[in-house]
Amino acid sequence: MAWIGSVVALAVAGCSDGGRDTTAPAVPIEVSAFASSSVSVHVMWRADPSVAVFEVYRGDTKVLDVTGGRHMVDVGGLTPGTSYSFFVRAKDKAGNVSPASTRVPATTLSVAQGERVPPTAPRDARGQARGKDGATLAWEAATDDVGVTAYDIWQGGVRVHSVTGDHTTAVVTGLRPGTEYHFTVTARDAADNKSPESNPVTVVTEQGTGNGRNTAPTGLRAIPRTAVDGTYVDLTWTPPDVDGTVASYEVYLDGQFLTTVMWGVAPPPGDVRYSLPLGDRPALGHVLKIRGQLPDGTWGVYSDDLVIAAAPAGS
Template identity: 50%
Template sequence: MCTAAALLTACGEQEAGDTSGPSVPSGVTAQAGSATSVHVMWERSTDDRGVTAYEVFRTGTKVTSVPATKHMIDVDGLTPSSAYTFTVRALDAAGNASPHSASIPVTTLAPAAEDNRAPSRPGAPEGRAEGARSVTLNWGAASDDTAVTSYDIYQADSRIHTVPGTTTTARITGLRPGTVYTFTVRARDAADNASPDSPSLDLTTASAPGAGPNTAPTALTAAARTTGTAHAIDLTWTPPKTGAPVEEHQLFLNGKLATTIVWGAQPPPGQVRYTFTVTDKPGTRYSVKLRAKLPDGNWGDFSAQRTVVIG
């Protein structure tokens, strides 16, 4: 029988209590998105056990908390032409909190006159991957009848970054190695009118050391088609080179597995085509991506994502 004195040895080492808080969130920015909203972003904190959440404070008062996977938030319901300060702190599973970040001042925009006109579509983005975990983007400026106040960068239909309307470049960090990302940009004005999406840009981060070749399908296109009252989406893509024919693909629609495409005895060579019907009403937006089944039985990397709207 183990004695109390032997609990840490003969009975196995007991995990010590966690009394160390996460590091202070760095890189905090606060950008006025409109007369009543501010967009707050920050860099990841670190912790010896793991960060579980972030808390955002406005002028010393907590306004929200978000899970550790999020590093930005929109704070709404603010007063036009008013000064605020924002800080962020990190929490771990034991409830330890980091010190507050540096205090970031921001002033909301002046109230806009009646404005129902959205900015024009931003120009096509260009960019490059910078190693395995970051990319740099730039795009053509949008125009607006009043002024463009911000640009929102989207990855696969999720907003991941915002920059002021005077800036047409952004650096996106915290990405995964060997992964294809699809970026689009939208412009906003002071009344929170949003432009149409820019053309999309696919960028692939460098693979991690020792990782195998990328196995994502490439050159994916998606086009909506309407015949009478029937709606369909036509896809084309090039399967990855695996050393053997790719007989199966999984099709994901709006982030969820929709179907498995099986070619049968012999898959077509080169570029392939596939059409599927959809039943939602016109104006519905769909996001599509694919991955291939590899010769070893595992599923490969995801393709770039494409977005279509039923006409």
């Protein structure tokens, strides 16, 4: 289906509400920074999950763009024993940029000459659900020839949180109800040497309202129409009940990924409406399905397949 590429370009070029988005996203909050080694600082923040990009600044210089729904990053290439300041700005898909967050200071660690030995693996890692959307993890401290400076928490091969080396507990938030998660913990020292992983920890979050296990959008409806610039399919669906915001959706046509629907600001309340452009191709007979990106960053279950049929008379 060679025409799919042109459909993606049309879909991505427009806004979900048919108009130009000029509203800047909210300022990131709860910004923090701590030196995770002699050459890096770990910066974390909280923000609207629909934000497309976070711009991280060291002093007045932008050093990183963070995408993919991540709310933390290591800023590397720093000088040992040096003071820095950091702030974060949010940028939405339309290119609108928020004001700067609060500036936070951090001083990189000094490193012992020739420190090359990584810490031991954290031992006896364990965890338990913290309500329907979080988990509390704990472990026995790792050892290092000089000292452990940070612990990193991993979920599904992705680092989801970090704490300083004097902590042996962490709280992971933004999870979804009634879901099984697998975590490991690693330790780092001032030279950024990384330990082996701890034993794996399995946590099942508590059930939320409406069970929380069904993460598929429901009630998908499609009405085809023809306009002067081509064929459109007007879609409507009900977001899944996942105790949080579903900020973006993937649309699949005949089993192939077509485009992503997302908002520069918070999604509109209630049912979702989106006009899907198909260029000069007919709409009837194609099969649609969608899935949403959940508050924990993972993708939910696909909706039921929907065959695009003729619009009802009088619609």
